[in-house]
Amino acid sequence: MAEVLFYHLTESTLEKTLPTLLEKSIGRGWRAVVQAGSEERRDALDQHLWLYRDDSFLPHGPDHEAHAAEQPVILTAGPANPNGAQIRFLVDGASPPPLDGYERAVFLFDGNDEGQLEGARGHWKALKGGGHEVTYWQQAPDGRWERKA
Numbered sequence: 737m738a739e740v741l742f743y744h745l746t747e748s749t750l751e752k753t754l755p756t757l758l759e760k761s762i763g764r765g766w767r768a769v770v771q772a773g774s775e776e777r778r779d780a781l782d783q784h785l786w787l788y789r790d791d792s793f794l795p796h797g798p799d800h801e802a803h804a805a806e807q808p809v810i811l812t813a814g815p816a817n818p819n820g821a822q823i824r825f826l827v828d829g830a831s832p833p834p835l836d837g838y839e840r841a842v843f844l845f846d847g848n849d850e851g852q853l854e855g856a857r858g859h860w861k862a863l864k865g866g867g868h869e870v871t872y873w874q875q876a877p878d879g880r881w882e883r884k885a
Contacts, residue, residue, distance in 0.1 A: 738835040740868045742856055744884075746847040747875040750827055753844060754781070755788045758796070758809055761823050766839070768809045769821040773828035775813045781827075782811050829855045835868065847874075 745753060754770070761768045772778040782798050796809035804810055804818045815833030817824070822839045826832050829852050835841050843859060845852040864870045872885040 737866075737868045738838040738841050740835065740841045740843070740863050740870045742843045742845070742860060742870070742872045743881065744847050744856070744872065744874040745844060747877060747879045750844055750846065751781075751784050751788065754825065754827065755785060755792075755794055757825065757842065757844075758785075758794055759792070762794075762808050766822040767807075767819045768823045768825060769817050769819065770809065770811050770825040770827060771815075771830040771832070772811065772813050773830045777828050778811045778813045785809075785811075826859075828852070831855075832859065832863075835863070841868075 743753070758768055770781065772781055778798055782796070785794050785796050794809065795807065796811060797804060797807040799810050799812040799814070799816060799818055807819050810819045810821065817837070824832070824835065824838050824841045826841065826843045829845070832841060843856055845856040847853065860870060860872070871883060873881045874884050876882050
């Protein structure tokens with residue numbers, strides 16, 4: 737069973753948080769797949785990851801481009817895992833595929849978006865009921881993560 741983490745964004749945006757989490761994943765030697773809620777959002781995240789910081793390079797690519805299997809980070813709007821990722825990030829209300837085969841899954845959801853909050857609650861119940869180890873993390877006012885459940 738995958739370890740499943742729910743990150744409730746209250747102090748920063750997905751665009752600020754996701755690159756740091758991806759860098760940490762790559763630092764662990766993991767491949768990652770990021771599943772967005774739509775192809776348009778996938779493409780926007782692709783552009784953002786190229787430009788998010790001048791002094792950093794985060795190797796990645798969208799799932800529809802050639803050589804996706806070779807990328808350490810894949811961006812998708814679907815259930816595939818073309819690069820054999822160990823960690824799956826689910827953003828913007830994306831619905832998870834079966835999480836068997838992943839070491840970790842991370843749901844990042846916007847605390848100001850009622851639809852994302854409701855979706856996260858539903859995924860929490862389903863995954864916890866399915867036997868996954870599930871934890872809930874919320875940002876403190878200083879931006880650090882605090883485990884709440």
